[in-house]
Structure formats: C-alpha cells, structure tokens
Amino acid sequence: MSVTAMxxxxxxxxxxxxxxxxxxxxIGDVQIALFRTHDGSVFAIGNQDPFSGANVMSRGIVGSRGDVQTVASPMFKQVFDLRTGQCLDDPAVSLPVYPVEVVDGQVLVDLTGAVGRGRNPTP
Incomplete structure (x- = not known):
C-alpha cells in the first residue's frame, strides 16, 4: 500500500x-512505538498498552510466534502481532497499526492510515 507524502x-x-x-x-498528540526487526523491517504501533493503560509498548520484547513478528508488553506480557496489532493472547484486543515507509534513510509514519483503532479489554 502506498501512502502519499502529504x-x-x-x-x-x-x-x-x-x-x-x-x-x-x-507525533502531535499521538504516541507511537517504532520497531526495527532483525530482517530490517520497520513497524509502528500505538504505544499505549491496552491492558494497563501505560505508554510502554516501545519497551516491549520483540520476538516471534511461528512466522509472526511480535512484541510482548513489558507490563503483563501479552503478545501483539507487529503487522496487525492483534493481541495473540486475547483476540478481542488490538493496538492501532500505522503505515511506515523508509525513504532516503528517513522513517515516515502515516497517522491517517491507521489500521484499527485499538480495543481495550473488557473489565
């Protein structure tokens, strides 16, 4: 998917x-977490952990489940798919995911192209 520079x-x-x-x-009033994985891919997700409400996802542990690149929350260790934002431990919960492009060595993020809005777990 291509995103416009504007x-x-x-x-x-x-x-x-x-x-x-x-x-x-x-970016403005939106906190994001950026990750560069071992294969050189870059991902941008919402920085707020939906389970604790803390802005800590950027401090999560990068890993994988099968061929899915993931990040585990540093708070309660729920694991999220970096591509989709889907929580692999609770499918009802997700993080917003933002399109990322690397152009001339610069990382560009498109907040208007967010996939999902993130869903909080039910109390």
Whole structure:
C-alpha cells in the first residue's frame, strides 16, 4: 500500500533504530512505538498498552510466534502481532497499526492510515 507524502511525518533516521529494539515517538498528540526487526523491517504501533493503560509498548520484547513478528508488553506480557496489532493472547484486543515507509534513510509514519483503532479489554 502506498501512502502519499502529504500525510506522512518524518519520525527519525532509519539507522538510529536498533534491530530488535523499540523507540517511542510523539507525533502531535499521538504516541507511537517504532520497531526495527532483525530482517530490517520497520513497524509502528500505538504505544499505549491496552491492558494497563501505560505508554510502554516501545519497551516491549520483540520476538516471534511461528512466522509472526511480535512484541510482548513489558507490563503483563501479552503478545501483539507487529503487522496487525492483534493481541495473540486475547483476540478481542488490538493496538492501532500505522503505515511506515523508509525513504532516503528517513522513517515516515502515516497517522491517517491507521489500521484499527485499538480495543481495550473488557473489565
């Protein structure tokens, strides 16, 4: 899916993202978590853990389940698919996922192209 440059925000240089680590970024009033995986892919998800409400997903543990690249929340360890934001431990819960593009060494994120709005677990 291609995104227009007008809706993208330059967040950082690609080379400052360490493989298998996350970093938080604030775009306007939206907190996102950026991840660069071992294969060089970059993902952007909402930074707020839907189970605790804390903005900590960027500090999560990057891993995989089968061929699905994931991040585990540092709070209660629920695991989320980095591609879709879907919680693999509770399918009723998800994180927003934002389109990412790397252009000329810059990481661009499109907040208007968010997939899902994230869903909080039921109390």
């Amino acid at each position: 809706s993208q925000t330059v967040v950082c240089r690609y080379d400052v993202l360490l493989p298998e680590r996350g970093v938080a970024a604030l």
